[in-house]
Amino acid sequence: MNATPDLMSFVELNSVSHSFPSHDASLDPVPVVDNVTLNIAKGEFIAIIGPSGCGKSTLLNMVAGIIKPDRGSVRVKGRQVDGINPDRGVGYMFANDSLFPWRTTWENVSLGPELRGDPDRKEKAFELLRLVGLAGSEYKYRSQLSHGMRQRASLARTLAQDPEILLLDEPFGALDAQTKVLVEEEFMRIRDARGTTVLFVTHDLTEAITLADRVVVMSARPTYIKSLVTVPIERPRSLIETRFNTTAQELYLQLWEELRPEVTAQELDKAS
């Protein structure tokens, strides 16, 4: 088998499905991800939107190798994913920050470079913290940071690993609208310069449209790809101007029409 990835298959999900055991062991497993196929090119930015609880984080966990699909396969750079492998070049920022409480913020950010024995790790950590708007918080501990600051510190820590592929699970969900735009801008500058491939889960349709090359709309659980939409807006983009772009506004309505019945279905599922 040829292990050299072609352009369209830097990250590949092939008919991936997954179920979790039911709370009640006598019941059947609960299907969560249903036959998802997605090919992602090197350098592409994919946004994933879908109702809360549909299976988005489960999907990212399968790309990261944390969860093994029941059926189908995941390939990263042409190789089948089978467990967590630090050499794969995948950086993962979870929905819940996983900062170590006994480390200062800069020490958390420099964790990856420290493991690599990077002598410039402190400088790099300080620079990334400045870029995410956390200058002045370098020596604070997790307990001294707000939820939004923890998210930004987690993002800086993930970027410090210099990954080829970034998995970001609602990375800016806790930020206020204005801080979010500033952090998005800095983040996009870094990612454009590095050419990082990104899978980005978000609840924010505007964020999905302004940042992504393609937007994946996921159905209610068990989740499948309901639609895959290309964002036909050139780069580089001004994130603020793109919000007012007519194409972006039409796309917002289109995505919302796709998403609305899925959100309703997922809410009914929760209530039952």
Ligand SMILES: Nc1ncnc2c1ncn2[C@@H]1O[C@H](COP(=O)(O)OP(=O)(O)O)[C@@H](O)[C@H]1O
């Ligand atoms: N480890 C687990 N064991 C059992 N059920 C789980 C587990 N992780 C997630 N689930 C369930 O799978 C569904 C999808 O979860 P998740 O992927 O976190 O959704 P999303 O990220 O889209 O909000 C939810 O119903 C959730 O309760």
Ligand SMILES: [Mg+2]
């Ligand atoms: Mg999630």
